[in-house]
Amino acid sequence: RNVSYWENAVHWSIHGDANADGRSNYASVLGPNADILETFHPNPITIYALEKNILKPIIKKLKPLETDGRMADWEKWVVNQIAIDNLSEDLLNWIVDNFKPNPVTIYGLKKGMKKEEINRIKILGKDHSLSKWEKYLIDHLNSLPQTYVEWAIKETEPTEREIFFMNRVKNLPTSFIENVVAKKVTDYETVSYEEWMQIQFLREFEKENLDKKNRSWINDGDLDNDGFTNEFERKISFTNPHVHNDRFALLMSTGYIPPIFETKLRKIENFISLEASLTDLKKDSEAELYAGFKKTKIFDFYGENATYQNFRKTVEKLADQSDENDLVFFGLAAHGEKNRFYFSDGPIEYDEMNKELSKIPANTQVLSLKACYSGSGIPHLKSRNRIVMTGTTGSELDNGGMLSYLLFESMIEKKSDEDNNNYCTVYESFKRARRMLEERFGKHPQISGENLARKTYLLEIHLPEKL
Known part of the structure; x- marks a missing residue:
């Protein structure tokens, strides 16, 4: 015959599983473990603890852990530790009453940390993750x-x-x-x-x-105290972090060119000596300048003081003070003619300038010229240990921007970093400066000593990836 509705109801009431925990309603209400089993609420921890033959008084202590109707991996671990008698009553009471589970505290608990230590580190897990460094911290908390x-x-x-x-x-x-x-x-x-x-x-x-x-x-x-970090010298510039590399600068601007160029040279001077911030060159720069040129290593002459006599005297000082491990930067701005540069006291042949510069023992010289027809100086000034950059070719007037200024402005621009090592060589900076002069003023800057320029860094300026 057909089973009646009431017979179905009675059968379900006895043999059904209202809380879907794998135990019948009868077992939960009238079975031998009815005193610890809930009929309408899942009992995952209780059932697992029974399977592990844990005593009922201890199982009752665990009841608060299953109020969410689930058994987390760490809760299962707790039951397993109880089953092998590897969890003290004091720690169990603390876990039930005070433990705040998160990836960090759970890892600490499983590593056998004391409850005081777990409380100490619990703030780390507020982001609900366990990082590599947090794991190491827990593993070596006391050492x-x-x-x-x-x-x-x-x-x-x-x-x-x-x-x-x-x-x-x-x-x-x-x-x-x-x-x-x-x-x-x-x-x-x-x-x-x-x-x-x-x-x-x-x-x-x-x-x-x-x-x-x-x-x-x-x-x-900076073991050699030269303004370049040890790691920069080891990995970026490939110089010796134990050998001091001094940096010198000579900046000159005559009074016969617009005063804006003297202003720009002064900005460069303040920048390389760390007396001004990067934003003085580029307002939105987030680059990091580690250390600049020492103020005592910077020589400057402006207006009527930008004479060839002062140039020669300074070159003599540089010849005495520098050695083969050093770098010298020259930023010169004046009038010019083919094969000649105009100091405040008159024109000098580039050949004559070369004779003076050759007295300096520094293995790296960087010369930046702003003058009409400055490109004509390259054949006379180029040298194995010298980078020569000019604002124009040998047949162009220089009535536009200033190469030296744009060189440093480019040095703090991530877009100049072509090899993506987060630093700019002289050549990388020159390329961007050249492009700006070409686009803005129609000039064609020149360079000699390109190979040296590709591995020379005037400053350690870090360019973060986010730029």
């Missing part, structure tokens, strides 16, 4: 410098450089870690550019070799 631990826990929104630092802590000397975070625990400063570069530099050494270095060496981002 890491505590100043670092304190700082790292507070850095709930670390910058890219801070994350870079945190992810490499395991390979860094303790003294370096302590030095980086010492001032940041209270000031909340970010990891500086120099520190970021030094982290990369130190990574090239084996840990055991670094342990033999003294604290001063480890924390010195």
